[in-house]
Amino acid sequence: MPEVKVRKRVILVEEVFHEGGPAASVPLRRAAALAVIHNPFAGKYVQEISGFMEDLNPLGLDMAKALVAALGGDAKVVEGYGKGAIIGQAGELEHGALWHVPGGYAMREILGNAKAIVASSKKVGGPGTRLDVPITHINASYVRSHFDAMEVGIPDAPKADEMLLALVMTTGSRIHARVGGLKASEIKGEDGLR
Amino acid sequence: MKANIRKIVTFLEETRTEMGKPVDPPTRRAAAVAVIENPFAGRYVEDLTELMEIGEELGSLLTERAVAALGIPGANAESYGKAAAVGENGELEHAAAILHPKLGTPVRKTLGKGAALIPSSKKRGGPGVPLDIPLGHKDAAFVRSHFDGMEIRVNDAPRDNEILVAIAVTDSGRPLPRIGGLNKTQIKGEDGLR
Numbered sequence: 001m002p003e004v005k006v007r008k009r010v011i012l013v014e015e016v017f018h019e020g021g022p023a024a025s026v027p028l029r030r031a032a033a034l035a036v037i038h039n040p041f042a043g044k045y046v047q048e049i050s051g052f053m054e055d056l057n058p059l060g061l062d063m064a065k066a067l068v069a070a071l072g073g074d075a076k077v078v079e080g081y082g083k084g085a086i087i088g089q090a091g092e093l094e095h096g097a098l099w100h101v102p103g104g105y106a107m108r109e110i111l112g113n114a115k116a117i118v119a120s121s122k123k124v125g126g127p128g129t130r131l132d133v134p135i136t137h138i139n140a141s142y143v144r145s146h147f148d149a150m151e152v153g154i155p156d157a158p159k160a161d162e163m164l165l166a167l168v169m170t171t172g173s174r175i176h177a178r179v180g181g182l183k184a185s186e187i188k189g190e191d192g193l194r
Numbered sequence: 195m196k197a198n199i200r201k202i203v204t205f206l207e208e209t210r211t212e213m214g215k216p217v218d219p220p221t222r223r224a225a226a227v228a229v230i231e232n233p234f235a236g237r238y239v240e241d242l243t244e245l246m247e248i249g250e251e252l253g254s255l256l257t258e259r260a261v262a263a264l265g266i267p268g269a270n271a272e273s274y275g276k277a278a279a280v281g282e283n284g285e286l287e288h289a290a291a292i293l294h295p296k297l298g299t300p301v302r303k304t305l306g307k308g309a310a311l312i313p314s315s316k317k318r319g320g321p322g323v324p325l326d327i328p329l330g331h332k333d334a335a336f337v338r339s340h341f342d343g344m345e346i347r348v349n350d351a352p353r354d355n356e357i358l359v360a361i362a363v364t365d366s367g368r369p370l371p372r373i374g375g376l377n378k379t380q381i382k383g384e385d386g387l388r
Contacts, residue, residue, distance in 0.1 A: 011206040011263070014348075017199055130349070151349040154207075155324075 060106030096122035144181025145173035226259035245291035254300035269306035338375025
């Protein structure tokens with residue numbers, strides 16, 4: 001399969017102290033790693049694309065490592081994750097789906113034993129398109145306090161023949177989480193759900 | 195801290211290729227952004243001293259964050275810029291009070307020098323409004339390869355009673371600059387212009 005050509009990388013880190021309520025003793029941090037790569041399948045219909053997933057593994061690992069570094073270097077602080085892709089207009093939504101396996105693999109590899117499915121979103125769009133990357137707890141999808149999303153985007157990407165790939169990690173719940181449901185302290189962590 | 199900070203966001207962008215041509219070493223720029231409460235939202239206040247003092251605090255905090263994101267000593271920074279977006283219950287003059295009287299001194303202290311004017315922009319807007327931070331060489335404003343701008347936005351800020359304050363720092367100019375003019379090796383760096 002073709003080589004992965006990276007044009008640009010972006011790291012975005014948010015540190016949230018409060019949202020009008022009491023300031024948290026430990027601020028919530030949310031980080032996104034973005035990579036803008038050439039879409040080798042742009043402009044034509046290609047039947048056999050799945051081999052590219054394996055080619056994306058090293059980039060995914062690199063992005064997941066960069067995220068942990070941006071959050072202070074200790075993978076143990078990571079409690080939530082998500083992934084997403086924006087495909088330039090000469091590509092298909094299906095090209096974004098190539099990110100599911102390598103993106104998920106990379107974060108599990110770096111986080112150890114993360115059990116929950118990695119929530120994801122994807123779309124086709126032009127430069128500056130914004131993507132809301134969904135976030136859930138890394139070990140139990142039903143943890144209500146950790147349902148979140150992070151908006152990402154890059155003004156000059158993706159160009160028509162590019163894809164923007166995103167990974168997101170967070171260090172905790174929404175800053176003033178208080179709508180009940182399963183708590184992080186209650187999870188069994190066996191089936192990835194509860 | 196005088197400022198009531200709701201969140202701090204940092205952006206790190208690295209460009210590795212342009213039009214398929216490698217950018218080596220990659221150009222890198224960082225922005226650090228604070229979302230703060232506007233103490234004067236919703237009313238006319240004559241004396242803006244409090245915002246000027248907040249500007250001084252943020253000049254130091256945000257420059258340190260941006261330099262840390264780049265992972266370089268402050269003295270290795272090449273260009274800089276600043277900008278603010280005021281929520282709808284504030285005045286453009288509030289942005290001016292933060293940016294202009296006192297913010298520059300701690301920026302320059304963190305970066306070692308900074309003979310040149312810090313280019314700036316400001317606007318009033320709602321949550322998610324894009325802010326284009328102008329960039330210029332920190333010691334000689336006429337260095338043509340370093341005229342640039344960095345777009346940032348924070349999807350949930352500024353709320354109506356908030357101000358978004360941004361400082362951008364780079365370790366490089368544009369990718370593949372080739373329009374002539376003064377270049378960085380020719381700088382005298384005395385008058386801030388050349």
